[in-house]
Amino acid sequence: MSQYRIFLISLLAAIVAGCASTSIPDPEAGDGSMDSSGDGSSSSGFEDRSAFGGEDVPFEGSDAAMTMIIYFDFDQSDLKPQYADLLARHANRLSNNSAARIRLEGHADERGSREYNIGLGERRSQAVRRMLLIQGATTSQISTVSFGEERPAAFGSNEESYALNRRVEIKYLN
Secondary structure, three states, X not given: OHHHHXXXXXXXXXXXXXXXXXXXXXXXXXXXXXXXXXOOOOOOOOOOOOOOOOOEOOOOHHHHHOOOEEEOOOOOOOOOHHHHHHHHHHHHHHHHOOXXXXXXXXXXXXXXXXXXXXXXXXXXXXXXXXXXXXXXXXXXXXXXXEXXXXXXXXXXXXXXXXXXXXXXXXXXXX
């Protein structure tokens, strides 16, 4: 029985030592973000650049004027018709360049709980993702992340600030 106990203690120590080297993201540390795509496709966190090799890439040439932000109504994740042409242009750019990668960053205003706003930001980024996929982009080109209310574009507690914070930002990666 003593050998069995020593074996279990050794096994437990090995497991604990193995877990100590694995870093677990801290959602309160500021870099934690909830990310998922809902269908098993690739998705990466804001600071995890390994999936696509990296950093935001600015537009070049005639696409430089293309809008990178999609705005939403209060408590909504439905795309507005005014963004259909813009999303078609982004999808065209992705379908014509299989190496292009984007990250869709969902955001919400400060109203609602933190958890609700993370979910709302995710639903918004998934709505943009679905439209891009319908129009020719591939799942391997798109990752999503939700920051909820944690990264506001405008500070303030008025409708103008709220409207600027209800958005999905399209970030091209290299």
